[in-house]
């Protein structure tokens with residue numbers, strides 16, 4: 001039978017003291033190391049990618065951006081201040097919300113081309129069905145679609161809703177429809193529609209569109225290509241940043257080079 005020899009009292013106390021001090025020192029080291037490590041990591045972000053601006057330059061940050069939510073029945077392309085900003089990633093169905101971060105600069109001219117799904121020769125979908133359109137947008141700066149937006153149709157059909165002998169009308173789309181200085185003063189205002197009339201699908205209810213109105217021209221069914229324009233003013237606004245992009249994306253837009 002093995003006999004356990006009890007440790008002397010002094011030994012027990014020494015072990016306890018060593019354990020206690022080891023624990024205290026480890027805890028303190030951990031506490032002190034954590035914030036420092038985080039700071040180092042954040043600083044490293046800028047250094048690592050070599051994008052630290054020269055002194056005097058202020059870069060925009062994510063806190064300068066705003067969220068843009070856009071839903072089009074069925075497709076859209078959006079320019080802000082003359083620059084291509086967002087394109088609907090799904091041209092027909094399912095109906096989807098496009099949600100992007102934008103860096104707003106005011107005054108802000110928004111130009112959107114929206115298209116209902118319609119055959120260019122008949123104005124119909126699924127053979128003989130007349131589809132309807134609808135467009136809604138909300139930016140986190142409070143910009144929302146409403147009848148204060150301008151709207152003009154460039155493709156109508158089937159004329160008189162005649163699905164047996166469908167005829168369409170195409171009007172030439174101005175080359176500079178998306179530009180800041182394009183003259184839309186003669187255009188009519190957009191028409192607002194109820195949610196029931198447009199009947200949006202599930203993704204609409206998952207995004208923030210509070211306060212925004214559904215818009216189109218006065219004919220939600222027969223007008224199939226519609227351009228909307230709207231200008232957001234913010235008096236006295238100045239950018240917090242002073243960097244300017246050097247990028248020229250015109251080569252990525254081949255249809256522009258054809259002109």
Ligand SMILES: [Ca+2]
Pocket residue numbers: 116117118123130131132133157220221222223224
């Ligand atoms: Ca239609």
Ligand SMILES: [Ca+2]
Pocket residue numbers: 073074116117131132133
């Ligand atoms: Ca449609």
